[in-house]
Amino acid sequence: MLLLTLYRGLTDVSAPAVRLLLWRRxxxxxxxxxxxxxxxxxxxxxxxxxxxxxxxxxxxxxxxxxxxxxxxxxxxxxxxxxxxxxxxxxxxxxxxxxxxxxxxxxxxxxxxxxxxxxxxxxxxxxxxxxxxxxxxxxxxxxxxxxxxxxxxxxxxxxxSSFLAWxxxxxxxxxxxxxxxxxxxxxxxxxxxxxxxxxxxxxxxxxxLKFAGPPAPADATELSRLRGPLSGRPCWLALSTHVGEEALAARVHRAVKAALPGLLTIVMPRHAVRGAAVREAMQAEGVTVAQRSAGMVPGPETDVYLADTMGEVGLFARLAPVVLMGKSLLGEGGGQNPLEPARLGAAVLFGPRMENFRDISARMLAADAAWRVDDEAGLVRALETLLRDEATRAAVAARGEAFARGExxxxxxxxxxxxxxxxxxxxxxxxxxx
Missing domain, CATH: 3.40.50.11720 (3-Deoxy-D-manno-octulosonic-acid transferase, N-terminal domain)
Incomplete structure (x- = not known):
């Protein structure tokens, strides 16, 4: 109780510091x-x-x-x-x-x-x-x-919370x-x-994550974007964090060598990072079309930057393979793999899925998702899944069944x-x- 009493005392006298922090945020x-x-x-x-x-x-x-x-x-x-x-x-x-x-x-x-x-x-x-x-x-x-x-x-x-407490x-x-x-x-x-x-x-x-409905998508936008994507191999890096966008750009260049015409879609977890994300990917030598600027991907576009809010359902429907962000670099923790699985995408994630420990382990055991351990592993997985439609469809079907199973x-x-x-x-x- 001493720590809670100390916490309350500190927050009692912290009004100026709190207001300064909030204004900076x-x-x-x-x-x-x-x-x-x-x-x-x-x-x-x-x-x-x-x-x-x-x-x-x-x-x-x-x-x-x-x-x-x-x-x-x-x-x-x-x-x-x-x-x-x-x-x-x-x-x-x-x-x-x-x-x-x-x-x-x-x-x-x-x-x-x-x-x-x-x-x-x-x-x-x-x-x-x-x-x-x-x-x-x-x-x-x-x-x-x-x-x-x-x-x-x-x-x-x-x-981390268990250890801290x-x-x-x-x-x-x-x-x-x-x-x-x-x-x-x-x-x-x-x-x-x-x-x-x-x-x-x-x-x-x-x-409760199993009770979630499929993420919605605007039908007009879905139809509009399917045209530029038609015939192109495509994958989505979903809910990415700092460092993962540059990684996605490097992976794009590696996979594009084997799959010409590849389009990579990157959706940052925080859309306000759009400008910084675009710069980080362009520094890796890829061409970027930025959705928040009203752009659509053209034949020359390597990466479509989906720096918008509330459009997970749109892009997870467009991309047949989805990598979950916050799972390869940094502090990790992962993002919810059930979201793209519900929409029929083949799901990939890295080794850092602590926030979805139970779900990710069960998906791997059911072959309802694939784990990639690093950048090179992601390149190999994408080449396999984007080339082999039967394998991709089988992983996606098991993932969708798992996501709807409870x-x-x-x-x-x-x-x-x-x-x-x-x-x-x-x-x-x-x-x-």
């Missing part, structure tokens, strides 16, 4: 200038009448995982509204576009007590469902102090996890780690949450009638 495009007040706990939208379920996820991955849950909550419980919070500009744009009627998006407040209290005073949630693994101490403790029941949904404990003492984490009335882990290994850190009760009913996970999650949700929602509805 805003200048770099990492904060929304039009909704900046939300990060300080200031809401501009009214609280909806009736029971309000608050669902929080850190960023894009958690937001996508929560969408089927939000839709089910709204359909199964008429009169209930959902408040969805995330912390990044990218996730906010995605949720504003995809949230169903009856759901509201807000930025989560920065974890200073005055901001958290302002947020809670306004929204007065009746229950909190926290998705995956973002444990902000002030936010959780103040929410619990107000008597709001909390559940961890699709809980995950990464290797062990290094700094497990008492703070045990205290925070003890605030949850239920913890639902996304895998048995995550369930074991949560128990080891002090969570109770813990259950594993499956990974669609009933949402039913199990809802059954597990019912003892928490039902009485809270009923009491809230009665109190506000």
């Amino acid at each position: 805003r200048a770099r495009g990492k904060e929304d200038p039009l909704r900046f007040g939300e990060r300080l706990g200031r809401a501009v939208l009214p609280r909806p009448k009736g029971p309000l379920v608050w669902i929080h996820g850190a960023s894009v991955g958690e937001a996508l995982s929560s969408l089927p849950l939000i839709e089910r909550l709204l359909s199964d419980r008429p009169g209930v509204s959902v408040l969805c919070t995330t912390g990044t500009v990218t996730s906010a744009g995605l949720m504003v576009d995809r949230l169903p009627s009856g759901a509201i998006h807000q930025y989560v407040p920065v974890d200073r007590l005055p901001y958290v209290r302002g947020f809670l005073d306004h929204w007065r949630p009746d229950v909190l469902l926290l998705v995956e693994s973002e444990f902000w101490p002030n936010l959780l403790r103040e929410t619990a102090r107000r008597g709001v029941p909390m559940a961890l949904v699709n809980g995950r404990v990464s290797d 062990g290094r700094y003492g497990r008492a703070p984490m045990r205290h925070l996890l003890g605030l949850f009335r239920l913890c639902l882990a996304q895998s048995e290994s995550d369930a074991g780690r949560l128990r080891d850190l002090g969570a109770d009760p813990v259950a594993c009913v499956g990974n 669609a009933d996970v949402l039913d199990r999650v809802m059954v597990a949450l019912a003892p928490l949700l039902d009485p809270v929602v009923s009491e809230a509805a009665d109190a506000r009638a």
